[in-house]
Amino acid sequence: MGVKSGTWEYTGTSIIKKDGTHGGKSMNLRLGAVVLLGVVILGLAFWLDRQGEGESRITVADAWARPVPEAGGTAAVYLEIENGGEAGDVLRVAQTPVAAKAEIHASRMDGDIMRMRRLDSLEIDAGKRAEFAPGGLHIMLIGLTRALEPDTHFPLTLVFDEAGRVTTQVTVREEGGAGGRQR
Ligand SMILES: [Cu+2]
Numbered sequence: 001m002g003v004k005s006g007t008w009e010y011t012g013t014s015i016i017k018k019d020g021t022h023g024g025k026s027m028n029l030r031l032g033a034v035v036l037l038g039v040v041i042l043g044l045a046f047w048l049d050r051q052g053e054g055e056s057r058i059t060v061a062d063a064w065a066r067p068v069p070e071a072g073g074t075a076a077v078y079l080e081i082e083n084g085g086e087a088g089d090v091l092r093v094a095q096t097p098v099a100a101k102a103e104i105h106a107s108r109m110d111g112d113i114m115r116m117r118r119l120d121s122l123e124i125d126a127g128k129r130a131e132f133a134p135g136g137l138h139i140m141l142i143g144l145t146r147a148l149e150p151d152t153h154f155p156l157t158l159v160f161d162e163a164g165r166v167t168t169q170v171t172v173r174e175e176g177g178a179g180g181r182q183r
Contacts, residue, residue, distance in 0.1 A: 054086020054126065058163035063156060063170040065141070068148040075099070075148055076138040077156060077170050080131055083124045085162075091122040091130075093159035096170075100143030102156070107135055116140070134175060148172045 063079035077096075083089055094102035107116040114135070122137070124130050132138050139156065148154070150172055157167040 056083050056087050056089035056124075056126065056160065056162040057085030058083055058089055058124070058158075058160055058166050060158060060166050060168040063168045064173055065148060065170050066174060067150045067172050068144060071144050071146045073144055075141040075144060076105070076134075077102075077141060078132045078134060078138055079156075079168065079170075080129060081124055081158070082129045083126055086126055087162065088123060088125045089163055090161040091124065091158055092120075092161065094139045094156065095159070096141060096154060096156045098145055098148070098154045099141035100145065101141075103140045103142065105138050105140040107138065109135075150174070 059082045061080045061082070063077060065075050065077045068075045081091065091104060094104060096102050104119040104122055105116045106119055107114055109115075116138075118140075122130060130137065139158075152172050153169045154172070155167055156170050157165050159165050
């Protein structure tokens, strides 16, 4: 049942003028136009918002690690992370089935001693590239579950705030060895 007020009756879906003139139909059209305009404005606002925010677009390439003869030890994975998107992103977590734990590490020289420390996260700004290379950033694999045989591969998953999970194949090889850089 509708709600009566004066000469108008609100039926829930349309407003009909009770004296039977064509007023009801034009009200209906006007209401429809207002709703449509609202939808268009909302859609536009959402689209503009997405444009402003942009998106991160993460690619991981050239992942490699030196061979390790037996399980139980550690290994370092080197790779390149590129953010070709419009927004920055943050690397938080690394996972691989070949190690109990994978951490983000940064090395630096302290006098003659190479020291490394664990990073909780690594920011990669829009349009920037992070190079993980010997003597610098690396993914530290701790507690290898198996040996890393030369010329084999294993999966490594990196988890980013925006891009989510990105899995890459790590090539086991000597530095600058056969296979070289690959895309
Ligand atoms: Cu390390």
